[in-house]
Amino acid sequence: MSGAVLLERERLTSGTTWHTAGLLWQLRPSDVEVELLAHTRRVVSRELEEETGLHTGWIQNGGLFIASNRQRLDEYKRLMSLGKAYGVESHVLSPAETKTLYPLMNVDDLYGTLYVPHDGTMDPAGTCSTLARAASARGAQVIENCPVTGIRVWTDDFGVRRVAGVETQHGSIQTPCVVNCAGVWASAVGRMAGVKVPLVAMHHAYVVTERIEGIQNMPNVRDHDASVYLRLQGDALSVGGYEANPIFWEEAVKSRTGAAGGLCLKTSTVKGCTVRSDDLRRA
Numbered sequence: 386m387s388g389a390v391l392l393e394r395e396r397l398t399s400g401t402t403w404h405t406a407g408l409l410w411q412l413r414p415s416d417v418e419v420e421l422l423a424h425t426r427r428v429v430s431r432e433l434e435e436e437t438g439l440h441t442g443w444i445q446n447g448g449l450f451i452a453s454n455r456q457r458l459d460e461y462k463r464l465m466s467l468g469k470a471y472g473v474e475s476h477v478l479s480p481a482e483t484k485t486l487y488p489l490m491n492v493d494d495l496y497g498t499l500y501v502p503h504d505g506t507m508d509p510a511g512t513c514s515t516l517a518r519a520a521s522a523r524g525a526q527v528i529e530n531c532p533v534t535g536i537r538v539w540t541d542d543f544g545v546r547r548v549a550g551v552e553t554q555h556g557s558i559q560t561p562c563v564v565n566c567a568g569v570w571a572s573a574v575g576r577m578a579g580v581k582v583p584l585v586a587m588h589h590a591y592v593v594t595e596r597i598e599g600i601q602n603m604p605n606v607r608d609h610d611a612s613v614y615l616r617l618q619g620d621a622l623s624v625g626g627y628e629a630n631p632i633f634w635e636e637a638v639k640s641r642t643g644a645a646g647g648l649c650l651k652t653s654t655v656k657g658c659t660v661r662s663d664d665l666r667r668a
């Protein structure tokens with residue numbers, strides 16, 4: 386890692402990461418994703434802490450997928466088999482077993498659920514600062530408040546464009562290699578090198594509930610048919626929905642510095658992004 390430099394326009398996590406739900410579901414339909422998620426879980430729940438002595442804030446409260454029709458339950462049974470192949474413990478539960486696990490849940494119209502006890506919730510700030518600490522200890526440099534303003538490129542004898550360096554407000558860095566990890570701003574950074582990044586930003590709405598008695602330690606919940614997730618947040622829930630007809634951004638707004646920091650929209654500007662009351666009928 387020696388020689389690697391991370392340039393951050395503002396502060397670490399000030400982009401999308403600071404307000405992520407941080408849900409880590411280990412079982413996904415693609416085996417590549419299952420392996421990637423297993424790796425992430427290992428790093429966040431164990432290896433980073435062993436390496437740095439710092440807790441990343443990982444909470445292993447489990448994950449619960451809701452099946453409100455037979456096809457969805459069949460899909461979850463397949464996910465359970467996939468999990469077995471990769472050593473991910475999971476259980477398909479009946480509505481009654483789900484009620485025992487999650488007494489607050491309305492299970493009347495459920496076909497069943499998929500319970501993954503070692504799923505959990507990542508803390509964005511804790512994970513990022515621990516990652517930065519581990520990288521710095523291995524020789525990397527993290528430079529905040531240093532926007533990348535340009536990427537110098539040249540064309541080799543075969544007509545292939547190559548990176549020569551990175552420009553910032555504070556000087557330039559010569560390098561043949563740039564990793565574009567600017568999130569929703571990746572297209573803008575790509576353009577600096579004449580590269581089109583096929584990435585589209587869209588609005589996303591979530592609400593945080595008041596305190597709910599008895600919700601502590603319950604698993605996170607994902608209902609794929611209702612396109613909604615319920616993230617445990619202490620003794621409350623953060624509820625987010627994926628809109629069927631999302632609003633796209635031409636260009637992501639610039640993150641703003643301030644007390645809250647980062648990328649955020651005022652509720653009044655999130656027109657059309659709604660978490661329907663129907664989405665909340667489970668809790």
Ligand SMILES: Cc1cc2nc3c(=O)[nH]c(=O)nc-3n(C[C@H](O)[C@H](O)[C@H](O)COP(=O)(O)OP(=O)(O)OC[C@H]3O[C@@H](n4cnc5c(N)ncnc54)[C@H](O)[C@@H]3O)c2cc1C
Binds near residue numbers: 408531591
């Ligand atoms: C409400 C919500 C819930 C989510 N829930 C989940 C979830 O449960 N599970 C999950 O896996 N994902 C979730 N996501 C998605 C996840 O948060 C993002 O995929 C992730 O945070 C993106 O991280 P990133 O580092 O790629 O981008 P960012 O965190 O946006 O980081 C990009 C950084 O690049 C910097 N930057 C931009 N331009 C420049 C420049 N010119 N020079 C230098 N720096 C620059 C920005 O300041 C920013 O800090 C959720 C997102 C939201 C909004």
